[in-house]
Amino acid sequence: MGISIWQLLIVLVIVLLLFGTRKLRNLGSDLGGAIKSFKNALSEGEEQSKPEPPQQLDEESPSVMKETDADFKSEKPERKPL
Numbered sequence: 001m002g003i004s005i006w007q008l009l010i011v012l013v014i015v016l017l018l019f020g021t022r023k024l025r026n027l028g029s030d031l032g033g034a035i036k037s038f039k040n041a042l043s044e045g046e047e048q049s050k051p052e053p054p055q056q057l058d059e060e061s062p063s064v065m066k067e068t069d070a071d072f073k074s075e076k077p078e079r080k081p082l
Contacts, residue, residue: 016024 019027
């Protein structure tokens with residue numbers, strides 16, 4: 001009960017008569033270009049999603065702050081009775 005080869009050939013002939021070979025050729029090239037653009041967009045997306053390796057900072061760099069004991073309070077916070 002499936003589609004036979006003869007039915008596929010008849011459909012192909014009807015499509016060729018309706019659209020012509022030039023339009024079908026243009027449609028095929030447009031479809032191929034769309035698929036190629038889609039693949040390029042996917043590969044660009046994968047490149048952007050890759051995490052960059054962390055940059056190592058020098059200790060002498062001004063953007064690195066050194067923590068010292070003076071930066072922290074040694075006092076415990078006061079507790080108020082209820």
